Each structure stands twice: as structure tokens, then as C-alpha cells.
Amino acid sequence: MTPRLGDVTTLDEVRLSDVTSSEASLRQFLHGLPAVDHVGAEARAAGLATRSIKTTAKQFAIDLAISMIDLTTLEGQDTPGKVRAMCSKAQRPDPSDPTVPPVAAVCVYPDLVATARAALGSSTVKVASVATGFPSGRTSLQVKQADTREAVADGADEVDMVIDRGAFLAGHYGQVFEEIAAVKEACGDAHLKVILETGELSTYDNVRRASWLVMLAGADVIKTSTGKVAPAATLPVTLVMLEAVRDFRDTTGRQIGVKPAGGIRATKDAIRYLVLVNETAGEDWLAPEWFRFGASSLLNDLLMQRQKMITGRYAGPDYFTLD
Amino acid sequence: MTKFEYAPAPESRAIVDIKSSYGLFIGGRFVDPTQGTSFKSVNPATEEVLAEIAEAGREDVDAAVSAARTAYTKTWSSLSGRDRGKYLFRIARIIQERSRELAVLESIDNGKPIRESRDADIPQVAAHFFYYAGWADKLNYAGFGTNPQPYGVAGQIIPWNFPLLMLAWKIAPALATGNTVVLKPAETTPLSALLFAEICQQAELPPGVVNIITGAGDTGQMLVEHPDVDKIAFTGSTEVGKAIARSVAGTSKKATLELGGKAANVVFDDAPLDQAVEGIVSGIFFNQGHVCCAGSRLLVQESVYDDVLARLKRRLTTLRVGDPLDKNTDVGAINSAEQLARIRELSDVGESEGAERWSPPCELPDRGFWFPPTVFTGVSQAHRIAREEIFGPVLSVLTFRTPAEAVEKANNTPYGLSAGVWTDKGSRILWMSQQLRAGVVWANTFNKFDPSSPFGGYKESGYGREGGRHGLEAYLKVGEAA
Numbered sequence: 010m011t012p013r014l015g016d017v018t019t020l021d022e023v024r025l026s027d028v029t030s031s032e033a034s035l036r037q038f039l040h041g042l043p044a045v046d047h048v049g050a051e052a053r054a055a056g057l058a059t060r061s062i063k064t065t066a067k068q069f070a071i072d073l074a075i076s077m078i079d080l081t082t083l084e085g086q087d088t089p090g091k092v093r094a095m096c097s098k099a100q101r102p103d104p105s106d107p108t109v110p111p112v113a114a115v116c117v118y119p120d121l122v123a124t125a126r127a128a129l130g131s132s133t134v135k136v137a138s139v140a141t142g143f144p145s146g147r148t149s150l151q152v153k154q155a156d157t158r159e160a161v162a163d164g165a166d167e168v169d170m171v172i173d174r175g176a177f178l179a180g181h182y183g184q185v186f187e188e189i190a191a192v193k194e195a196c197g198d199a200h201l202k203v204i205l206e207t208g209e210l211s212t213y214d215n216v217r218r219a220s221w222l223v224m225l226a227g228a229d230v231i232k233t234s235t236g237k238v239a240p241a242a243t244l245p246v247t248l249v250m251l252e253a254v255r256d257f258r259d260t261t262g263r264q265i266g267v268k269p270a271g272g273i274r275a276t277k278d279a280i281r282y283l284v285l286v287n288e289t290a291g292e293d294w295l296a297p298e299w300f301r302f303g304a305s306s307l308l309n310d311l312l313m314q315r316q317k318m319i320t321g322r323y324a325g326p327d328y329f330t331l332d
Numbered sequence: 333m334t335k336f337e338y339a340p341a342p343e344s345r346a347i348v349d350i351k352s353s354y355g356l357f358i359g360g361r362f363v364d365p366t367q368g369t370s371f372k373s374v375n376p377a378t379e380e381v382l383a384e385i386a387e388a389g390r391e392d393v394d395a396a397v398s399a400a401r402t403a404y405t406k407t408w409s410s411l412s413g414r415d416r417g418k419y420l421f422r423i424a425r426i427i428q429e430r431s432r433e434l435a436v437l438e439s440i441d442n443g444k445p446i447r448e449s450r451d452a453d454i455p456q457v458a459a460h461f462f463y464y465a466g467w468a469d470k471l472n473y474a475g476f477g478t479n480p481q482p483y484g485v486a487g488q489i490i491p492w493n494f495p496l497l498m499l500a501w502k503i504a505p506a507l508a509t510g511n512t513v514v515l516k517p518a519e520t521t522p523l524s525a526l527l528f529a530e531i532c533q534q535a536e537l538p539p540g541v542v543n544i545i546t547g548a549g550d551t552g553q554m555l556v557e558h559p560d561v562d563k564i565a566f567t568g569s570t571e572v573g574k575a576i577a578r579s580v581a582g583t584s585k586k587a588t589l590e591l592g593g594k595a596a597n598v599v600f601d602d603a604p605l606d607q608a609v610e611g612i613v614s615g616i617f618f619n620q621g622h623v624c625c626a627g628s629r630l631l632v633q634e635s636v637y638d639d640v641l642a643r644l645k646r647r648l649t650t651l652r653v654g655d656p657l658d659k660n661t662d663v664g665a666i667n668s669a670e671q672l673a674r675i676r677e678l679s680d681v682g683e684s685e686g687a688e689r690w691s692p693p694c695e696l697p698d699r700g701f702w703f704p705p706t707v708f709t710g711v712s713q714a715h716r717i718a719r720e721e722i723f724g725p726v727l728s729v730l731t732f733r734t735p736a737e738a739v740e741k742a743n744n745t746p747y748g749l750s751a752g753v754w755t756d757k758g759s760r761i762l763w764m765s766q767q768l769r770a771g772v773v774w775a776n777t778f779n780k781f782d783p784s785s786p787f788g789g790y791k792e793s794g795y796g797r798e799g800g801r802h803g804l805e806a807y808l809k810v811g812e813a814a
Contacts, residue, residue, distance in 0.1 A: 045606070
């Protein structure tokens, strides 16, 4: 639906390495990106939120949203038992209905990666682990790399790292860049999702710059939030990030995923995000490889709405498992 | 086949009861026209006939003006401002209560998307009545002297692009200031004004304070030339506006005219580009471009021209053209066959004059009046599509090199209703707004309206202001011995 601007990439490998060669050139590049008008961005997100998704379109969206969920538990009270239960739900979200697709991944703390890996066995559901001193990221680079290596060694397919917001806000873009590149290296073959923690970046200009910075540094997916800071994911923030991945592909030829996380609880919210993806980055991003929801309670609402569409009535919450 | 196909999401039209025929609303009642002639109102999206509408002749115009005069002398002029405000508040609340009905009716009769009638037109209508209701008892403090007086009977003629909103812009300030009105809606979109007449009855507005007569240009001319009308307020084409100005010249009648436009939407190289693209889209494709203040001339700084055009074209491929009652429709139907013919004619002229025409791939319905969103590039100031108001979903793109050239090109038009400026630089916004000869200058936005903000033109875009405190002045004897 949404065509690319052209096949000509304006940032080839050589020019990319120019941009990232020094703190000064990186700063010049990031500050040269088109500005984001706060009011206009929010108005556009609000406008797209009025799309009315009904019947067949809603069925399609619900199943797609389920398949895009990173089913998440990131609590101090997490235990192997809790993680095993979540893994079982991730593979078969609705035990009464085998046509429900599995979710994309489970997302846990590094010490529970091995448990999740064992519980998921040969399932298609991926294991994602937060790392790098999640959620604040206030540890040394050595600790971040060790954290990452351990998670990957224990079987994580995907690593969700946090950026050093303090360094970003202080304008030390090179430091943020180097850190991501180092963690990317520690990831090996594992996919790297980089959390911007947009609630702490505050402005959309910062969100756009941070998105480009982490994409240049090697992120496979850019993610909004840890879920530990309010506001977490919002539609306008996700809009700005979707514009960034769209423009990044147009200029470099490389496609990057997007993951809003935190605060997405209802089916209608999830559908609004999918509309945003469809009309901003385009349908190439409408797949679990390129768009994820970091969520936990969203899944049950999607299951409830899905069942309602099939049976015509709502079942009570007790009919959906709490794992 | 697209991956995520939005299923049809039609708004139900069951909420609206369209009668098979409508009379004239004179003296608080619906009456048949003296001569008994009528015309048809058509749904432009389907060409279905919606209703037979009475055509007001000379006797009917006389009767309406006389009803307005009687209401003015007997009741309305002696009511306190607070009591007038009470009626206006009541009307505003009823409009909110019946907003869905009004929105559906407006979309059926006009062809505009329900998303716009629901989210823009009708909320603005209610807001306008609320706003002027608040002024009714505060006129002594509006800056027009200690006891400003109304003119008496106002004759008001409105266009078809925002039927009910233009009615609100006319009736709300007129009533708040103590005038009574005879209003003529456009002949292609009379239905929401006739529903408004029912709302006046529901609000128990004294008979004759609002009279609504339907008809075409002849009816309008009779109203303009009527000797007992004190004030004319017109929104519409510059051609008709000039005729009205000639007609009232040398009489004691006052006139405010809100006419055509050919607004420049100026995008500088430091603009927030994604939002500028949204502003370009809403500037020219909102309401199918049937907007007098539409941003129909896009002026892009040459250094970002390729980028802006690529972004704009990509964005236009996501526009959804079709059934106005579908909640996901972005661009609806052209209001009439006549208007469609004009848009086609001017677009063909654009092509023959050498501009390059582009439209996104879109399927248009078989029946009804439709025109695809269209962009002309390679347009110069000399092209007719850069000078004449097309009043349709057609954008002419021009370029500039320096701020001075942008100003020169933007002002190089007989019109001066609105303009847009897109830049991240605050000082440039202020400088541009001082240079641009336009009644409204939007900065990093476009087509934003608020009842508290005055609206009106420079040059051939008309004179007088509507909206805000300034809008009161159009209906008050200001600077005259009361």
C-alpha cells in the first residue's frame, strides 16, 4: 500500500560510516533530521485513532495482534513457576481454541531465560530477555555485555537492552552509540531490541534522534519503553518511531522493527497501533518480525474479543486463563 | 490486494428522517411557497433525489423579511441580552444532543465524509452558538461603545461547502447582537438548514427571529435587493460577492462578504516535514478541497522539494476516497455535477498549460460525482491553476528559493483569505505573518478554526470579519449615532 520513496539509497555503507565516525558528525547528522512538530504529530496519531475497524478487518487485526505479542513478566516476584505457566500460555493462548495463533515471544529477566527456554522446547515462540542493567541501564559497559552474553548463552533469541538516557540527554551520542554497538556484538546471532525509554526522553525530537542513533548503531528493533516509567508507549511516540524506521529503510535499505511496550491493555488500543503501522510505515511492517507489542494483560482482552466475534457473546473473565 | 483491508464501516442513516418535501420556514412555521415551484436536493455520492425543496419567490421573500421585521420590533429587540443568550445556549445544547443526526444529514446532502461532519463541522457549529451565546449579555463590554445597537433585519446567504457551519457563523452572532435573520442556504445543500429550523421550533425561539428560505441565485438576489433588509452577510464566490457589493452600493445597507481564496501553503526547508505533509493534505483535501481558505497553492523551498513531493505522494496513496457515510472515508463526493465540471475543466487547462498531473491510484464509485485527489507539479504563477480558485481536491505545487520570493509569490494573487507557514524557526513565522496579505495565517498547521478567532479576507477575498469579538462588529451599528 505504501510505496517506498525509491530504490536509491542515499546512505550507503561508506556514508554511514562517515556519519558515525565521530561524535561531531553524529551530532550534526542527528540534529539535521527534520523536526517533529509536537501538536501536528499528536493530531495525526489522534486522527488515525478514529479509524473504524470492523468485522473481517477486526478478525484479521486481532489474530495479527496476538501473533505480535511479547508476553512479558518483569517483576521482582517472578519465579520459575510463573515463567513456565506463561510459556505454556504463550504457545496455546486459548486452550479451548487451537486456531488461536501463538504469541511471538516471552520476555523475562536474564536469570529466567534458561527456564523459559526449557519450557518452550521446540516451539516457534521466541525467548526474549531484558539485559544491560534493565530498567535503568546504570551499570558499566562490562556488566551490560556480561548480562547480555549470559542471557544469550542461556538460550535467548532476542535481547531487549536499554539505552543510557543520561548520556543521551547530556548529548553524549557517541557514548550511547558505542554502547549499543558493543552490546550488539555481545548478542551474536540474537536479535537486538533497543529500548529508548521515551517517557524519559520527553520530546518527539529526542525520540526521532534516538531512533536514528540506535538504528545506526545496529539495533534490529526499536522499542519505546521498559514499562517501568510513565508514560510508556503512546500512539504519537510510536508514530514518530514508525516514521523513523520508514525513512531509515528508504535511506539505507535496511528494515528495522518497532515495539511499543507498556500500557497497551485493550484490543481497541492494539488495533489503533496496527492502523498506525499500516498507514505510516506500511504493510511490510504488519508481521511479527517487524512489529511487536510488549504486553501482558492485552492478550486476554484480545482472546475475549476474538471469542466474542465468533460466538456473538462475551464470556466472563474466568473463561480466560490468568497465566 | 492489501494485507490489512478495512471492512466497510458505514454510519447508519436510520437516525435521520428526510421528508419527501420541504416548505419555507417563515414566522416560525413551515409554509408552502406562494407560487408553488420547487427543486430537488440530490445526494452527490449516489445521485439519489433526497427531497423536493420549495423555491421562494418574491412574495415569499417579502413574507420572510416582514416576519423578521415584526419579530425584531415586537420581541427580539426588546429582549434583554441575557434572554437572547438563553435561547442561543438552548440551541447550542440541542445541536449537541442531535449532533449525530445533523452529521449524517450533512454528509448525505453535501457528500463530505462522516468523519469530518462528525468531528469538525457539527462540533464547530455547537461551539459557535455557545461562544456567541456568551456574548449576548456582554455587548456593552465588547469595545463597541456603551450600548451598541443591532441593525435590524439581516439577510444572509451561505454556500454549500459547510452548510450548517456557515449557518452558525451567520445566525449565532446576528442573534446574539439582537438582529433577526432571513437566511438562504445553497440550493444543493438546504437540508441541514431546514433541520435547524426544526431546532429553532424545539428551542421555542420566538417566531420570525430566524426565517429560512430556500432557492437558487434569483431568490438570493431578491433577498439582497429587498428594501427592508438592513444588513447583508454573504459567503460564496467572488463573482457573486461583487454583484452584491454593486447592488448594495448607494443604499443604507451594510454588507460583509467572505469570498474566494487561493491560499499559499509555504513550506520552508527547516519545516517539520512529516507534519507539513499532513498540513498540505488537510489544507487541500479536507472537505474535497471545497474550502474557501484551502491551501490550494503549495509553495515549497526548492532545497526540500524532492523530499516533500515524495512524502506527499506516498501519503496520498493512503487517502481513502468513497462512500461519505463510511467512517474510514477521507475524501468524499464532489458536491454537484456543476462543480465537478468546473474542477475537470480547470484541471484539463492545467494539463494543457504544461503542468504535470498526478493522482494516487484510487477506484472511484460508478454513480455520483467524484474527482480523485490530484497534484499538479511544474506549475508557475502564470498558470490558471495557480491563479483561479478550483474549489476541489486539486493542489498546484510551485517552488521558491528565498523567504522574500515566497512572500512575493504568496501575495501575488487577487485573493487574500488565508495562508500557511511551515518552519521550525519562530522568528520566521512572525516575520511571514507580517508580510503575508491574508486574513488568517496558520503557522505549522492548517484549516484550524475556533469560534473565538476572527476570519475574513484581504483584497478580493472579501471584507468584514466573522468569529470572535470582531464578528460582533458586523452586526452592530458601530461609530454611528444610536
